[in-house]
Amino acid sequence: EIVLTQSPGTLSLSPGERATLSCRASPSVSSSYLVWYQQKPGQAPRLLIYGASSRATGIPDRFIGSGSGTDFTLTISRLEPEDFAVYYCQQYATSPWTFGQGTKVEIK
Amino acid sequence: EVQLVESGGGLVQPGGSLRLSCVASGFTFSTYPIHWVRQAPGKGLEYVSGISSTGTSTYYANSVKGRFTISRDNSENTVHLQMGSLRPEDMAMYYCAKAPYWGQGTLVTVSS
Numbered sequence: 001e002i003v004l005t006q007s008p009g010t011l012s013l014s015p016g017e018r019a020t021l022s023c024r025a026s027p028s029v030s031s032s033y034l035v036w037y038q039q040k041p042g043q044a045p046r047l048l049i050y051g052a053s054s055r056a057t058g059i060p061d062r063f064i065g066s067g068s069g070t071d072f073t074l075t076i077s078r079l080e081p082e083d084f085a086v087y088y089c090q091q092y093a094t095s096p097w098t099f100g101q102g103t104k105v106e107i108k
Numbered sequence: 109e110v111q112l113v114e115s116g117g118g119l120v121q122p123g124g125s126l127r128l129s130c131v132a133s134g135f136t137f138s139t140y141p142i143h144w145v146r147q148a149p150g151k152g153l154e155y156v157s158g159i160s161s162t163g164t165s166t167y168y169a170n171s172v173k174g175r176f177t178i179s180r181d182n183s184e185n186t187v188h189l190q191m192g193s194l195r196p197e198d199m200a201m202y203y204c205a206k207a208p209y210w211g212q213g214t215l216v217t218v219s220s
Contacts, residue, residue, distance in 0.1 A: 035208045044203060044212045045153070056208075088153055092207040095167045097143060099153040 006100035023089035033093035117214030130204030
């Protein structure tokens with residue numbers, strides 16, 4: 001199965017700062033099947049990015065997905081108060097689907 | 109718009125059974141595989157099970173193999189997850205998914 005490793009585990013930043021989240025895949029995964037979700041307490045995961053770099057409907061352009069193969073990145077260019085949450089990467093190229101362990105973006 | 113609506117969660121005793129349902133709309137249901145993912149309280153996301161578009165192929169995580177059964181009814185746009193021999197560690201929010209879209213989840217509590 002494909003293992004996804006996210007780093008860092010926690011990111012402490014202030015509103016207005018840039019957040020860079022990493023997701024590494026082993027073995028490699030097709031970009032077409034790499035997605036990013038945002039999850040806030042008590043809510044279902046919300047799709048942010050699909051196909052590694054395409055924003056889902058209604059997602060602000062401060063969310064930027066990039067990468068291919070084994071290294072993927074989610075960048076939040078300028079953090080807004082509502083962006084503090086947990087972020088997961090996921091692959092659905094092969095069964096079983098696998099997930100990263102999540103990166104928590106918290107207010108510094 | 110893709111919509112997935114789960115139901116059937118609730119409180120069940122250890123060793124008990126529960127049947128989850130997922131009703132889908134907004135896409136041609138019979139042409140897509142459907143999956144279940146769960147999230148225990150305060151934990152990450154765990155893949156549980158999946159079923160092919162025709163229902164002929166199924167996949168189960170090792171943690172539920174032999175206890176859970178996934179099925180689908182393409183005439184009703186519905187997928188079921190029959191859960192048996194439930195354990196405290198099965199307690200979680202269960203999400204139905206058609207990649208990359210998810211439902212809002214249904215909560216399963218396993219407790220005596």
